[in-house]
Amino acid sequence: MTQDAFASLAAPLALDRGPAWANRFAVAPLTNMQSHPDGTLSDDEYAWLVRRAQGGFGMVMTCASHVSQEGQAFSGQLAAWDDRFLPGLTRLASGIRDAGSTAALQLHHGGRRADASLSGVPVLAPVDDPAKGARALTTAEVERVIADFVAAAVRAERAGFHGVEVHGAHGYLICQFLSPRNDRSDRYGGSFENRARMLWEILRGIRAATGPDFQLGLRLTPERNGIPLAEARALAADVLAADLLDYLDMSLWDAFKETYEEEHRDRLLIDHFTGLPRGATRLGVAGKIGSASDAAWCLEHGADFVLIGAGAILHHDFPSLALADPAFRLAHPKPREHFVRESVGPAFLDYLAADWDDFVV
Known part of the structure; x- marks a missing residue:
């Protein structure tokens, strides 16, 4: 860890739109099961997230918040699919902002990983999956889900969030569309271009429907979901160059590992993405970042910021602890x-x- 990299952790992060983040630490979007069964915000979830803002994180992101009723994937999941959730979302955004942090709502749909016993409606996915009890979305239903993502982003803006992050990772609906297993015969399946179409329409729709200072991020994961690294890298390159995003959040599971694919082990997984041209789009990484030196190492390897998961759970003030002591470790x-x-x-x-x-x- 160089002294320059360590010092840069405390530097503000300016984005193309909206406010600068106070430092290079963001709370990773973490499943926490603390919302009420109907998806409304609970006092426990409010306290958990606002405490992280008070602890010095430059950006605080919510858990995955489902944008369609059928998209709920876990119990106690925060919801954003209807205006009935606006009071809780407004309270949460205000609490994070008042604590001095940038507030982001993560937007999510579970797809085949949704749970009908929780949502009360059938599970929908890119293709039929009898083992999951899921049927394929019609083309009109795909268009409706795209509109649901856009409507949830507009709702987040109304609630006072500085921005949203679209969850395109970890095997949920967007990731399912991106997978080569998506062999739909309409314009949303088959070729790489078609499989990415849903994501592009969501991003363009959000950008067109929200204000010029509203921040838009995207979470992708390059492994473990059937997506070849070459396709993951090509998609990342495309979104970094498109001037739609303010930041790309690469969930690497382990920011320090090699890729699983033998033919790409010429460099670490992180280096496949930090070396891409990014213009004004910021690049963040997540995965087992548990110390001040880990975070600085990621910046040395080209990341603009780090997303902290376990560290944010263990210490609401992880950034303060890390910045005060270069030897700090979980x-x-x-x-x-x-x-x-x-x-x-x-x-x-x-x-x-x-x-x-x-x-x-």
């Missing part, structure tokens, strides 16, 4: 009392204890 597991002090609500804490290895004592 240590876990921690007792349940530690997470309570860090404003992790009971539902989130139970999820962490059950599903996160070596995290909660």
Whole structure:
């Protein structure tokens, strides 16, 4: 870690639109299961996110918020598919802004990973998937889901968020469309161009429907979802060059790893993306960034900012701790009392204890 890279972590990050972020640390969009069963904001979710803004993160992003009723993928998921959710979204955006951070709402649709027992409506996906109980969206339904993403972004702007991030990663609906497994026969399947069409129409639609200072981000993941690295890199290059995004969030799972694909192991996975021309679009990376030196290393390798997941759960003030001590590094597991002090609500804490290895004592 060079001194320059460490110092740059504290530098503001100017974006093409909207406010500059106070530093290079962002809260990763984390499933936390703390909203009410109907998708409205709870006090626990409000406290969890606002506490991170108070802890010094330059940008605070919500969990994946579903834009269509049928898109709900997990219990306690924040919803953005109807105006009934505006009061809670407005309260949340205001709390994050008042704490001095930039506020972003992540927009999501579960696709075949949605849960009909939670949403109360059938599961829809790019293609039929009997094993998941999902049927293929009609062309008209694809167009409706695109409109749902745009409407949710407009709703987020009305609520006072500085911007939104479109969730195109981790095997959810947009990622399912991007996959070569999407062999639809209409204009939304088959070729790489067709498989990416839904994403492009969402991005263009949001940009056209929101104001000139509204920030637009996109989360992509290059591995583990059936998408070849060459296609992931080509898509990233295209969106970086398109002047639609303010930032691209690459979820690498592990920011320090090699690619799984043998033919591309000439360089680290992060380097396949930080080397792309990006114009004014900022590039962030996520994946096992657990120390000040980890974050600085990512900036040394060409990232503009880092997204912090586990660190944000363990320490609401991760940026302050990292910037105060170049040797700072996460240590876990921690007792349940530690997470309570860090404003992790009971539902989130139970999820962490059950599903996160070596995290909660």
